[in-house]
Amino acid sequence: MKKLFLILFGLVASVNSLFIPGFINGKPLRHHLDDTLYPEIKDTDCSFVKEEWFNATVDNFNSSNKETWRQKYQVNDINFNATAPNPVIFLMIGGEGTAVNKWVCWSNYTYMKLVAKYNALAIQLEHRFFGYSYPKFAQAGFGDMSTDTLKLLTSQQALADLANFIKSYTYNGNSMTNAKWVAVGGSYPGSLCAWFRAQYPDLTVGGICSSAPLWAKVDFYEYAQVMESALTDYDSKCADNIKKGFALLKNSSYTEDGRQRLNNLFNIQPPLDAYNSTDFDLDITNFFANVFDKFQGVVQYTFDAANNLTINGLGIDTLCSIANNNSIGTDSLDRIKEIFFWAINSNSVEMINITHNNYAEMIAPYQRTSFNVSDEVDQEIAAGRGWM
Secondary structure, eight states: OOOOOOOOOOOOOOOSSSSSTTTTTEEEEHHHHHHHHHHHHSOOOOOSSEEEEEEEEOOTTTOOOOOOEEEEEEEEEEOOOSSSSSEEEEEOOOOSSSOOGGGTTEEEEEHHHHHHTOOEEEEEOOOBBBTTTTOOEETTTTOHHHGGGGGGGHHHHHHHHHHHHHHOOOOOOOTTSSSEEEEEEEEEEHHHHHHHHHHHSSSSEEEEEEEEEOSSSOOTHHHHHHHHHHHHOOHHHHHHHHHHHHHHHHHHSSSHHHHHHHHHTTTTEOOOOTTOOOHHHHHHHHHHHHHHHHHHHHHHHTTSSSSSSHTTTTHHHHHHHHHTTTTTTSSSHHHHHHHHHHHHHHTTTSSOOOEOOOOHHGGGGGOOOEETTTHHHHHHHHHHHHHO
């Protein structure tokens, strides 16, 4: 598969519609899952984490623009030895979402164990245009994400924000220029972490840059190749069955009978209809992306033991047990369908047996240009627009 499908977790069709993918009772699903799967995080008292604000520069690369904005950051100083000759500071880099204080609070994270070990300060700096940290506001309380303003949303600007923060930060009024700073990030923040070490090597003594893709490209088909390798390494028969299933999926889209089978198997809403659709290529591509996304999620997070799901079966092992089970359906396509709904319902409170495939409804919320920074649903939608 040589197309990169950037399908964000928690995409929403409409805030006021009956079906809101990724939300439960108006709250993002991932927040619900955090509470359900890791109650110890929810039960951890993080009230000691301080929330503060930094005067950041709107455009770090335009010296004539003197505008500043308020960038949120969180501080955990419960372990901090500020009197050390060279105190240690771990800087958690915020990513494509609201900065949540658990990342500088929960002591079981590996880097938080290092914070305790080195009597360090833990800080998380929220990324520009996410959460509460907007360089521009359309009106009071509403972050500006108009197309013209989004030219300020770049990784280069985010790296410069980090550099300015480190050079300007004071703790209880005392400069921290003598501190040993360690950058920390995972996934996109992991990329920022590595890029920061390369571009500003004098500002940190090290970095914990996890799962960090460094070469940005549009047609990132190598991601799918790594998925294929992971499945093949685990069970070549499983990989072959999945390959056959996806071939059937693709070939079924070419004929009316095949599309009807897909509609029936996956309960696609609205159904695939090559004759009456205004953009059938988009419909079928969106459907393929939805199916691919579920396999992508399972393979990427298999065996990571990040929560009870991946500890107890949401991984390649269970996926392959389904793919190799000849008693399910009549061919590999039936088993693709079975894996698809198994993956969906592993993360769902209520049983889901529908494939929502209306791209226009899905993308509509992200066409807005201003968002209420105090509303959690708006924060999630804004994060989707910013990430895309």
